[in-house]
Structures are given as structure tokens and as C-alpha cells.
Amino acid sequence: MADIETWTKDSFEAKYKALMAGMSEADMKKSAVQVLHLCRCNKCPTNTEAGETTAVYCTLGRADRGLERKGCLCSDCAITRTMSLRWDYYCTKGSAVELSGLKAVETESV
Numbered sequence: 001m002a003d004i005e006t007w008t009k010d011s012f013e014a015k016y017k018a019l020m021a022g023m024s025e026a027d028m029k030k031s032a033v034q035v036l037h038l039c040r041c042n043k044c045p046t047n048t049e050a051g052e053t054t055a056v057y058c059t060l061g062r063a064d065r066g067l068e069r070k071g072c073l074c075s076d077c078a079i080t081r082t083m084s085l086r087w088d089y090y091c092t093k094g095s096a097v098e099l100s101g102l103k104a105v106e107t108e109s110v
């Protein structure tokens with residue numbers, strides 16, 4: 001599991017397990033709101049309807065409206081570095097936990 005000594009090198013999966021595994025949907029939303037100021041989605045050409053609920057897709061998952069991919073700013077986001085995210089276009093592909101396969105593991109173990 002991720003800890004302070006290995007944090008910079010730890011994978012998203014290890015960090016997720018240390019920080020977020022087992023969180024309720026409401027807590028996940030609260031955690032997304034806390035990093036909203038760092039999220040680049042509201043400045044992204046793909047995200048045409050900027051707003052508080054249309055960001056932090058890496059945590060909250062894909063947008064329920066069809067978005068046309070016009071570029072992704074996630075690689076330039078502090079959350080990508082902090083959480084060792086390795087994907088892009090979360091607004092169309094789904095959340096990092098879905099893309100990592102961890103969500104399926106969590107669902108199976110319920």
C-alpha cells in the first residue's frame with residue numbers, strides 16, 4: 001500500500017487503495033470538489049459546457065452527454081502527477097478507477 005516514503009513512485013492503484021477505497025459516492029463527490037480548483041476540464045476545448053458538475057471526470061466518471069474529443073488537458077494537471085494517473089479523456093472513457101480495472105475488483109468483492 002502507498003505510504004509517505006514511497007508516494008512519489010507509487011502507482012494510481014496503490015494510492016487509490018490508501019486514500020479512496022471504500023468511499024461512498026457522496027464522499028467521492030466531496031473529494032472531487034476539494035480538487036476542483038486544480039482541475040483543467042473547465043478550460044478544455046472538449047468540455048463545452050463548463051460548470052462545477054462538469055469537471056474532475058477522473059474521479060466522477062464520464063460525462064453523460066456525448067462529447068467530441070478536441071484535446072485533453074489532463075496531462076498538465078497537478079492531480080495527474082499527485083495521483084499517478086496514466087490515462088486521458090476521462091470525460092469520455094470513464095473514471096481512473098474504472099480505467100484501472102479496480103472498480104470491477106471492488107464490485108466483485110461486495
Ligand code: SF4
Nearest residue numbers: 041044072073090091
Ligand atoms: S477529462 Fe481531459 S478531455 Fe475531458 S474535459 Fe477534462 S481535460 Fe478535457
Ligand code: SF4
Nearest residue numbers: 039040057058074077
Ligand atoms: S486529471 Fe483531468 S479530470 Fe482529473 S482533475 Fe485533472 S484535469 Fe480534471
